[in-house]
Amino acid sequence: MGDGQADDLELRKLMTRYQRADPSALDELVRAVSPPLLRYFSSSRFDRNEAEDLLQNCWLRIHRSRDTYRASEPVMPWMYAVARHTRLDAYRKRRRLAAREVLVGAVPEVLQADNPDVHADNFESMISGLPDAQREVLIMLKVSGMSLEEIARATASTVGAVKQKARRAYATLRQVLGKDSGNAR
Amino acid sequence: MQDETPDWEVERRLDAWAASQPPGGISPELARRVQDALKPSLTPVKPLPPQSTLFAAFFVIFLAGSAGLIAIMNKSGLHEMTPAQIGAVTLICAAAGILLALKITAEMIPGAKHNMQLVSILTLCGIGVFAIFATLFPWEIRGDFVAEGWPCALREITIAVPAAVVLWLVARRGAFFASARLSAALTALAVFLVVLPLQTQCMFLQAPHLLVWHAGTAVVLIGLGAVIGAYAR
Structure with a gap:
């Protein structure tokens, strides 16, 4: 996000025009908002093709729920809230399909600090191993560049709860990195 | 002893990881596909009313529902209660009504500010209700605990379910992203709408009866509401 208040005011005006059915506002919004949303999907365990499908699905949801946006509120947390639901539904669908396909065995979802299989040379796998809620906060914080307040709005949570998730994610990463460097010695 | 990596190192790794994420630029074809898919259904929409108006709508339904039920229901329990008991139950119901109406309003608008978690x-x-029932009402069991209890639970379910449906009708416009949380909050508001009327007509004002048949039923209903919300997605 990070492009400041001026951008947000511009986006609010575009959203208001979009709600009034101005086609040029829709065009401008798609151009302005799609890149950060696509980056958000790409960072969330989806490949480029899946992320583009999710982006299209997300725009359909944005379109159907555009009456729930109010001009007094910031635009991007609203957009990310819709994107988040799109992503969660895609995860659920993927899990349902995986449950049907995989009969034996399970992929470990949660990263444990004492898991010897996780190494610091693959930071991506460490991030992937974090619980989904913590990983989501890190993606929004670091990849999307959102503030804690914006993340709280996008995830229907409080700032305190977001801070706690970030703290836990940092603590787990600190531990795993520390353990790995200890093993390397 | 296990080493802990310093914060700056974690921060550095995270920044490097964030920078390595795929860029978000979209192709002109993708942008056109999205625009073409949406334009045929691009009609003017009326934005949701302000949060204060939505809150007022939920709270008025809560108050009117509660007052209406008290007016039409048998008031035999009301005459048995002390002013402290009536005051405490009214106070906890009003507080729950305000907090839950605020929460529902925030839940139905994507990107809205949340001041408190639903679980809090x-x-x-829950602690308030438990404290009031456990300290202000006598700990005794008179008569048949089950035979006298289940009609109260049934009455609570019979009133709370339609109340939750009415609240859902108000919330549905913003409930495109219906979640377990919104559903649980709606059910909880419906349950608190019933608490005081049920109390005013109940003849068995003892702590065990109130905790098991009134509060226990409420907990089950809220849990069911959450489950229905989760599966309705």
């Missing part, structure tokens, strides 16, 4: 609201209200 339910825990606070």
Whole structure:
């Protein structure tokens, strides 16, 4: 996000025009908002093709729920809230399909600090191993560049709860990195 | 002893990881596909009313529902209660009504500000109800605990379910992203709408009866509401 208040005011005006059915506002919004949303999907365990499908699905949801946006509120947390639901539904669908396909065995979802299989040379796998809620906060914080307040709005949570998730994610990463460097010695 | 990596190192790794994420630029074809898919259905929409108006709508339904039920229901329990008992139950119901109406309003608008987690609201209200029932009402069992209890639970379910449906009708416009949380909050508001009327007509004002048949039924209903919300997605 990070492009400041001026951008947000511009986006609010575009959203208001979009709600009034101005086609040029829709065009401008798609151009302005799609890149950060696509980056958000790409960072969330989806490949480029899946992320583009999710982006299209997300725009359909944005379109159907555009009456729930109010001009007094910031635009991007609203957009990310819709994107988040799109992503969660895609995860659920993927899990349902995986449950049907995989009969034996399970992929470990949660990263444990004492898991010897996780190494610091693959930071991506460490991030992937974090619980989904913590990983989501890190993606929004670091990849999307959102503030804690914006993340709280996008995830229907409080700032305190977001801070706690970030703290836990940092603590787990600190531990795993520390353990790995200890093993390397 | 296990080493802990310093914060700056974690921060550095995270920044490097964030920078390595795929860029978000979209192709002109993708942008056109999205625009073409949406334009045929691009019609003017009326934005949701302000949060204060939505809150007022939920709270008025809560108050009117509660007052209406008290007016039409048998008031035999009301005459048995002390002013402290009536005051405490009214106070906890009003507090729960305000907090839950605020929460529902925030839940139905994507990207809205949330001041309190639903679980905190339910825990606070639950502790309040438990404290009131456990300290202000006698700990005794008179008569047949089950035979006298289940009609109260049934009455609570019979009133709370339609109340939850009415609240859902108000919330549905913003409930495109219906979640377990919104559904649980709606059910909780419906349950608190019933608490006072049920109390005013109940003849068995003892702590065990109130905790098991009134509060226990409420907990089950809220849990069911959450489950229905989760599966309705």
